[in-house]
Amino acid sequence: MSSVRHEDHRSTGGNRRRGRRAGGEETRRALLTAARAAFAENGYDGATVRDIARRAGVDPAMVRHWFGSKERLFTAAVSLPLEPARLLPGLLDGPRERLGERVLGTFLRTWDEAGGGEFTALVRSVSDREEAGRMLREFLTSTLLEPLLRELRADRTDLRAALCASQLVGLGMIRYVIRLSPLDEADVETVTRTMAPTVQHYLTGDLENR
Amino acid sequence: MSSVRHEDHRSTGGNRRRGRRAGGEETRRALLTAARAAFAENGYDGATVRDIARRAGVDPAMVRHWFGSKERLFTAAVSLPLEPARLLPGLLDGPRERLGERVLGTFLRTWDEAGGGEFTALVRSVSDREEAGRMLREFLTSTLLEPLLRELRADRTDLRAALCASQLVGLGMIRYVIRLSPLDEADVETVTRTMAPTVQHYLTGDLENR
Numbered sequence: 457m458s459s460v461r462h463e464d465h466r467s468t469g470g471n472r473r474r475g476r477r478a479g480g481e482e483t484r485r486a487l488l489t490a491a492r493a494a495f496a497e498n499g500y501d502g503a504t505v506r507d508i509a510r511r512a513g514v515d516p517a518m519v520r521h522w523f524g525s526k527e528r529l530f531t532a533a534v535s536l537p538l539e540p541a542r543l544l545p546g547l548l549d550g551p552r553e554r555l556g557e558r559v560l561g562t563f564l565r566t567w568d569e570a571g572g573g574e575f576t577a578l579v580r581s582v583s584d585r586e587e588a589g590r591m592l593r594e595f596l597t598s599t600l601l602e603p604l605l606r607e608l609r610a611d612r613t614d615l616r617a618a619l620c621a622s623q624l625v626g627l628g629m630i631r632y633v634i635r636l637s638p639l640d641e642a643d644v645e646t647v648t649r650t651m652a653p654t655v656q657h658y659l660t661g662d663l664e665n666r
Numbered sequence: 667m668s669s670v671r672h673e674d675h676r677s678t679g680g681n682r683r684r685g686r687r688a689g690g691e692e693t694r695r696a697l698l699t700a701a702r703a704a705f706a707e708n709g710y711d712g713a714t715v716r717d718i719a720r721r722a723g724v725d726p727a728m729v730r731h732w733f734g735s736k737e738r739l740f741t742a743a744v745s746l747p748l749e750p751a752r753l754l755p756g757l758l759d760g761p762r763e764r765l766g767e768r769v770l771g772t773f774l775r776t777w778d779e780a781g782g783g784e785f786t787a788l789v790r791s792v793s794d795r796e797e798a799g800r801m802l803r804e805f806l807t808s809t810l811l812e813p814l815l816r817e818l819r820a821d822r823t824d825l826r827a828a829l830c831a832s833q834l835v836g837l838g839m840i841r842y843v844i845r846l847s848p849l850d851e852a853d854v855e856t857v858t859r860t861m862a863p864t865v866q867h868y869l870t871g872d873l874e875n876r
Contacts (some may be wrong), residue, residue, distance in 0.1 A: 530802070579789060582843060582844060589843060589844050589845060592844055593844055593845065593846050594847065596844075597846065606689070614847060614848055615848055615849075615860070617677070617846070618846045618847065618848060618849040619838055619849070619860065619861070621836075621840055621844075621846055621860075622833070622836040622837045622839070622840040622846075622849065623832070623833060623836055623864070624836070625836045625839045625840060625844070626831075626832040626833055626834070626835045626836020626837065626839065627832045627836065629789075629832070629835045629836065629839065630828055630831055630832040630835060633792060633799065634792060634799050634802055634803050634806075634831075635799060635825060636803050636804065636806065636807065636826055636828040636831055636832075638825055638828060639825075639828040639829070639830065639832065650825070650829065650873055651829070651832075653867070654833070654864045657863070657864070658754075663860055
């Protein structure tokens with residue numbers, strides 16, 4: 457991924473100075489550790505790239521070099537294989553009445569490719585630690601679903617985001633964690649077709665009357 | 667709860683014989699431990715009251731005395747505040763087109779009363795251990811949703827049960843674990859009204875067309 461990846465600090469014979477900028481894979485690991493601490497303390501919105509870089513003892517440019525953006529650093533830090541900046545255009549591109557299909561298809565393909573184990577790890581970290589819950593909360597709302605709903609000029613974006621999240625997270629629980637047949641092994645197209653009306657309703661439907 | 671609860675085995679001065687039937691609270695704890703092991707090894711359906719009692723070194727009648735039934739022993743063993751035998755009649759009693767409301771209302775009232783922490787504990791045990799996932803899977807399907815769907819003479823009971831479970835478990839995740847506003851604090855009636863069409867559709871609707 458980078459020409460500095462294999463730089464070997466062990467060759468300095470243990471005389472590395474404290475505060476010296478670590479290179480390569482070491483920098484990446486230091487940034488992930490610092491990011492987890494910063495997100496845990498200040499939440500997704502409160503944590504800054506500058507602060508994370510400072511904690512890791514590296515230049516803020518390293519965040520861009522290794523992760524590209526704060527979102528991608530977060531997803532790497534919590535093993536979340538979802539990248540809002542890359543997902544949003546694809547979700548918005550297409551007929552509005554098929555948005556539910558696109559959201560479900562994207563969710564399923566992303567986690568299916570990750571093998572499902574990442575979802576279980578995420579759920580465990582969320583139920584173990586209050587900070588992880590706050591991070592996921594902010595990620596789902598501030599970073600992904602609310603921007604999507606704002607682009608759609610939807611009313612009640614907070615309620616719609618929470619309803620949509622409830623169906624997506626529940627699907628992940630049933631497919632990857634609890635593994636309830638037939639939703640655990642059904643192909644992406646079948647699950648999407650069956651559940652799309654629910655997600656579509658939560659995103660664009662009339663929540664008072666149906 | 668029982669006149670033998672305060673029986674004190676310490677008065678035997680440490681000379682209790684191995685295999686002697688423990689009384690009171692001790693029996694209850696031994697049954698819970700044996701139940702967790704038996705459910706973990708053989709699943710909900712495979713574990714028998716007789717085997718659980720044998721592992722605990724007590725008479726099978728003690729299960730009825732302390733827990734009333736195998737279902738209630740399971741719910742106590744995994745801290746699941748849901749008792750299918752008591753829930754089913756209430757879910758079936760009323761207009762079929764309002765079944766979604768009753769299922770959601772029952773789910774929310776049960777877990778709200780437990781304070782939500784029990785749901786988090788259940789989720790953690792499910793994501794930590796494969797056996798807990800299997801137990802919850804069997805509980806949701808064999809014990810609660812499939813009997814309900816059979817009473818309704820529904821088609822595709824396995825798919826409907828999994829779809830319904832996905833929305834209920836997802837709601838639990840959002841309300842109690844991730845705590846996403848406004849679904850974390852909205853009153854039971856509001857949440858029920860907003861989500862009932864989804865649960866109703868999964869239980870009784872046409873899954874191919876909508």
